[in-house]
Amino acid sequence: xxxxxxxxxxxxxxxxxxxxxxxxxxxxxxxxxxxxxxxxxxxxxxxxxxxxxxxxxxxxxxxxxxxxxxxxxxxxxxxxxxxxxxxxxxxxxxxxxxxxxxxxxxxxxxxxxxxxxxxxxxxxxxxxxxxxxxxxxxxxxxxxxxxxxxxxxxxxxxxxxxxxxxxxxxxxxxxxxxxxxxxxxxxxxxxxxxxxxxxxxxxxxxxxxxxxxxxxxxxxxxxxxxxxxxxxxxxxxxxxxxxxxxxxxxxxxxxxxxxxxxxxxxxxxxxxxxxxxxxxxxxxxxxxxx
Numbered sequence: 001x002x003x004x005x006x007x008x009x010x011x012x013x014x015x016x017x018x019x020x021x022x023x024x025x026x027x028x029x030x031x032x033x034x035x036x037x038x039x040x041x042x043x044x045x046x047x048x049x050x051x052x053x054x055x056x057x058x059x060x061x062x063x064x065x066x067x068x069x070x071x072x073x074x075x076x077x078x079x080x081x082x083x084x085x086x087x088x089x090x091x092x093x094x095x096x097x098x099x100x101x102x103x104x105x106x107x108x109x110x111x112x113x114x115x116x117x118x119x120x121x122x123x124x125x126x127x128x129x130x131x132x133x134x135x136x137x138x139x140x141x142x143x144x145x146x147x148x149x150x151x152x153x154x155x156x157x158x159x160x161x162x163x164x165x166x167x168x169x170x171x172x173x174x175x176x177x178x179x180x181x182x183x184x185x186x187x188x189x190x191x192x193x194x195x196x197x198x199x200x201x202x203x204x205x206x207x208x209x210x211x212x213x214x215x216x217x218x219x220x221x222x223x224x225x226x227x228x229x230x231x232x233x234x235x236x237x238x239x240x241x242x243x244x245x246x247x248x249x250x251x252x253x254x255x256x257x258x259x260x261x262x263x264x265x266x267x268x269x270x271x272x273x274x275x276x277x278x279x280x281x282x283x284x285x286x287x288x289x290x
């Protein structure tokens with residue numbers, strides 16, 4: 001792999017949710033409630049980020065809406081929002097699993113057009129998070145409880161396997177997904193990081209079925225084989241990588257500066273490098289019911 005470079009001069013408190021959508025990469029700055037886009041990186045030269053949408057609540061992640069260019073379904077605040085060129089509106093709230101202040105976290109669409117989103121208590125209280133599923137009929141289902149920071153849901157191309165991080169526990173688990181109903185089963189541990197390796201944050205699955213993981217606090221991205229064996233480690237010049245996507249053969253990594261007493265020059269940057277793998281475009285959700 002070639003050198004890792006900063007995509008632009010932007011630095012974020014908590015960049016997240018990188019996704020390859022059509023001819024662009026989108027990502028969010030969670031605390032600012034902002035969605036940005038940039039052309040698919042080519043491997044050379046700096047690029048600019050374009051503001052696509054802005055909310056007055058934390059914006060955790062988005063998925064494109066099928067057959068609706070420029071429209072996004074978002075996990076934001078404590079529920080789900082529709083971001084359209086004409087404006088933004090909240091579609092549905094999610095049932096809280098904690099009495100403390102909380103927010104939605106990372107999210108991803110599956111091949112059936114459902115939208116899966118994690119949550120967390122803002123003070124990162126144990127068991128203050130959950131995994132939710134927003135179905136095309138507009139109903140919100142609480143799928144898993146007892147999580148702390150539900151992060152990086154990633155779905156395989158066939159929609160039959162989900163990976164989910166619980167970041168403070170250093171754990172990534174694997175689930176079987178019923179493609180017809182969205183029901184989860186077969187829960188099992190997939191990767192447990194040791195202290196000093198960072199914490200599993202955002203995830204993505206490449207065209208070969210390998211899992212890529214942003215290691216928050218570990219200054220690295222890791223790639224795992226489908227059997228859970230470590231395949232490679234990609235060091236990055238940011239201490240807190242938060243999400244990862246493969247835009248074609250370009251590895252795109254978001255990061256955050258929040259919580260660092262003395263951020264380095266690339267902390268909070270969007271980072272890019274060549275990758276020995278091919279990415280899968282982000283899946284779209286079905287147009288949500290009004």
